[in-house]
Amino acid sequence: MRHRRILPLVVDAAAWAAGLLIAVLTRYGALNRDRIAGTVAAALLAVVLQAAIGHTRHLYRGRYRYASFDEVRAVAATTVATGAGLLVVDVLLSRHPVPASAPVVGGAVALLLMLGFRYVLRTYRSRRQRPDVRTATPVLLFGAGEAGILLLRSMLHDRGGRYLPVGMIDDDPHKRRLHVLGVPVLGSRLDIPAVLDRTGASVLVFAVANAEAELVRDIRDRAVGAGATFKVVPSVSELMDHPVAVDDIRDVQVTDLLGRHQIDTDLHAIAGYLTGKRVLVTGAGGSIGSELCRQIHHFHPAELMMLDRDETALQAVQLSLDARGRLDDPAVILADLRDAEQIRTIFRTRRPQVVFHAAALKHLALLERHPGEAFKTNVLGTLNVLDAAEHVERFVNISTDKAADPTSVLGYAKRVTERLTAWTAGNRPGTFLSVRFGNVLGSRGSVFTTFSAQIADGGPVTVTHPDVTRYFMTTQEAVHLVIQAAAIGRDGEALVLEMGEPVRIAEVARQMSQLAPTPVTIRYTGLRPGEKLAETLFGAGEVDRRPFHPLISHVEVPPLDADRIRRLRPDADPATVAAQLADLCAASPADLWHRAAS
DSSP states (O other): OOHHHHHHHHHHHHHHHHHHHHHHHHHHHSSOOHHHHHHHHHHHHHHHHHHHHHHTTTTTTSSTTTTTTHHHHHHHHHHHHHHHHHHHHHHHHHSSOOTTTTHHHHHHHHHHHHHHHHHHHHHHHHHSSSSTTTTTTEEEEOOOOOHHHHHHHHHHTTTTEEEEEEEEOOGGGGGOEEEEEEEOOOGGGGHHHHHHHHHHHOOOEOOOOOOOOHHHHHHHHHHHHTTTTEEEEOGGGTTSOOOOOOGGGGOOHHHHHHOOOOOOHHHHHHHHHHHEEEEETTTSSSSSHHHHHHHHHOOSSEEEEHHHHHOOOOOOHHHOTTTTTTTTTTTEEEOOTTOOHHHHHHHHHHHHHHEOOOOOOOOOOHHHHHHHHHHIIIIHHHHHHHHOSSHHHEEEEEEEESSSSOSSSSHHHHHHHHHHHHHHHSSSSSSEEEEEEEEEESSSTHHHHHHHHHTTOOOOESSSSOOOOOOOOEHHHHHHHHHHHHOOTTOEEEEEOOOOEEEEEHHHHHHHHSSSSSOEEEOOOOOTTTTOSSSSOOOTTTTOOEEEEEEEEEEEOOOOOHHHTTTTTTTTOHHHHHHEEEEHSSSSSOOOOOOHOO
């Protein structure tokens, strides 16, 4: 540690001596005894001034990293001040030890030598920290943007690292022939095969943390086609709590190939309604609910309340936030939405200010057989929560694209919850809104988990129809946009998240089969009752308006008077319950009048 303080001072002293000597030689061309004596005296004074001024700026106390911007500023300021002091002393003396130009020219030369030494030393130390070329795998990085540079720096400062970056690839023509931390940008995606061959790299790492899935697929195909292993860094929504680093590199997943979307987040707006607030998440143990809890946790709410009827799922989400996983923590609430009295008690005693209502039954085929259960949980359960939410500031109902022109029990029930939320908006002081999106890759019971289980079992992978399409988004990205949408949503409306282009389910099966260790066949089984060939995000008459965010649409929702719900019987025969739900989805003139009046 001591040499870090002494060595810079010795170097700076030598730099001043050399600088003044060069300045005097430049002025006179030769030295005599008097000029040598004057130069030595000026050099000694410069060293004393440099040490004294540098000490006040903590320059020689080991505070600054070698050749960092902070040290460069401190060195420059200290050298300028030393040169100015030396010039003043030289002018005031009747017999000038050195010419008046010497402190200026000598100071400039000294500063150049000081910074040059520091740069050389830092370069030497950086090279010593690089991975061992004998053991590390040579890799190419696709993406010379912020994520790529952060990843590159992480790789180059890991002496025992397993990856040695030998080049970068980027489609931006302005980055051609650029060197980033000494690593060259060697071309665009078209050059991937040639660059892999020329550099000997065997791995290509996709280092764009905010990229569309289409780009991920294209780069993967090019890398794999050239015989390289393809790896990725997580999407930006997965990296909320830390910058990308070498430990984040992982194998490509189907969520990367199908579900990544570019997301522009207004963190200030989000923090404004979450930070310091009491937030309740229903269905907290589910895929969407648990991810909501994890992302909300980053915004430091005053209290995060996690409600679910599944005790095991509650413990899992609690463990993801707190390694101790204490189930006696009051943040964990075991309750059933069907119990109206218990829900009212929770709201009265815990007084949540922001509510994310994610609890629901969601399996389409199962609910077609048991529409009464969809009615009791999705409709009556939601109504219980809405009734209890008398004093909340913001209520967010999580809906689905199946609520747009619904044809299934799930779609009917979800459309009814949108309409009930809109009705409540006209009768309560807070902001009540719904957020609608499509299929979430990786959520429990999704096509992704079904296909994964089928592949693990050796196949076949079953697809209902070769032309069936769905909208896809990863859990992290969907929740990211839900939180963003809730910040800008207006009372009573439904916000529809941009899901990109619909993806053929057969393509999902094909991509997952390609990632399987052994070949897997695909078998088509036919559409199930209530299932659409293609989902839509907007229903008939709904207009795609995006006044605040390019990925979030705002649509009007006709309210549905809650009294109409309370008159129905969920225990009727399944066909009757399904018909009742379908009838509730159609807006009556009275509903529309109520909306206009409110």
